[in-house]
Amino acid sequence: MTVKTRFAPSPTGYLHIGGVRTALFSWAYARKHKGEFLLRIEDTDLARSTAESVNIILDGMNWIGLHYDNADNVVYQTRRFDRYKEVIAQLLESGHAYHCYCSKEELEAMREQAEKEGTATYDRRWRPEAGKSLPPIPEGVEPVVRFKTPLDGATAWHDLVKGDISIPNEALDDLIIARADGTPTYNFCVVVDDYDMGVTHVIRGDDHVNNTPKQINILKAIGAALPEYAHLPMILNEQGRKISKRSGDTVAITDFGAMGILPEAMLNYLARLGWAHGDDEFFTMEQFVEWFDLKDVSPSPSRMDLKKLYWINGEHIKITPNDQLAQLLQKRLAVRGLTDTSQPPLEDVLALVKDRAQDLNTLADECLYFYQKQTPAETDVQKHWDDEAAARMLRFADKLEGVAEWNAESIHDLFKPFCDEENIKMGKLGMPLRLAVCGTAKTPSVDEVLALIGKEEVLRRIRS
Ligand code: GLU
Secondary structure, eight states, rough: OOEEEEEOOOSSSSHHHHHHHHHHHHHHHHHHHTTTEEEEEOOOOOOTTOOOHHHHHHHHHHTTTTTOOOOOGOOOOGGGGEEEEEHHHHHHHHSSSEEEEEOHHHHHHHHHHHHHSSSSSSOOOOOOOTTOOOOOOTOOOOEHHHHHOOOOSSSEEEEETTTTEEEGGGGGGGOOEEEETTTTTTHHHHHHHHHHHOOOOOEEGGGGGTTTHHHHHHHHHOOOOOOEEEEEEEEEEETTTBBBBTTTTTOOOHHHHHHOOOOOHHHHHTTTTSSSTTTEEEOHHHHHHHHHHHGGSSSSSSEEEHHHHHHHHHHHHHOOOHHHHHHHHHHHHHHOOOOOOOOTHHHHHHHHHGGOOOOOOHHHHHHHHHSSSSOHHHHHHHOOOOOHHHHHHHHHHHHHHHHSOOOOHHHHHHHHHHHHTTTTTTEEEEEEHHHHHOOOOOOOHHHHHHHHHOOOHHHHHHHO
């Protein structure tokens, strides 16, 4: 049997990192088992499912790099209404579903009653039963279609993350599968889709645990083989509450992109939210696929840790080839007013500075002083600069001028004799030199920085 998993986001205007983690685990499970990972857009909420919010999902999936199979045949629920109608008709025909003509007022009264008694809400008054007489059909009322949930027993499954779960059927309503206007309802669409798509493993957030028994009962009624279920625990914010946009948490995948997080770092980080492979924190997606198993997913929620995300991101920046990083930085540098990065070549600059940044924005900032002297921070000036430093830098510029072969080594060779001559420690040379050339005291090894910036430009900056 080919493993088939799916990611089934509802377009809401952004791609939530919880959803991306679900997609990642579904993707990894399919890849590990040489199966298929499919995408389904649950766009039946027409008010929210604009073309734009659908595109946000597709763009997000593309950015993060979770490639789904059958990309030309992404399933959109809104294109499947005929199929849903067909299955509803079959269920009515086979006696697994029935029409219900209850009014709003009747349902409201039932709800109050059920709350008092702690039973299922709907009293099943229109459910056909042998020997039971149904109320007369009211005139002019379009009925809803309800599913005939088994009356006794329990609906149970072995959840691949949460273990055995069993829900008594008497706690389940005869749920509505088609509204009075004929449109199918959420749980019903999911069932028909999972069935038609041949999904073997439903991997999703545990906010859907309550839907699973309803879906299992419908699947049984249409004679479908049951998929395996794996419900993933929630992601909590750093304060330990469910992560949400409303609480002001960063949740949209594009916001993490704007923070300068690399997609592969995001995936690496999300993989560790609720799953572990020993103490491994930093790994590639190839390793993740090799190691991943649903049995290692924790059933309890995991907490966001932005510090760790940045650390992992820094590690991924280190292993990203410089030409690729240069490409990724173009826009960020342009925003900072830097478009010509040919001298010194950006790739050489990155080789020197990339270990110093945990996100692409900081990395972009680190590149700027190679091309243009920055305005120094007041605190740095106070700490490292005075009239003496100014005169000393001019004297050092003269030494630099004499360097025949401009490279880090020959620049370095000037340091000790100069310090001896001036009777100062290296710090009294290095820091003012950084300020004079770069405009910042925080740079990598100053000889290497100067070597890259180039002789003429270094002298020009010091002397101006
Ligand atoms: N559309 C649902 C959601 O975004 C997922 C449903 C499912 O995976 O079954 O939460």
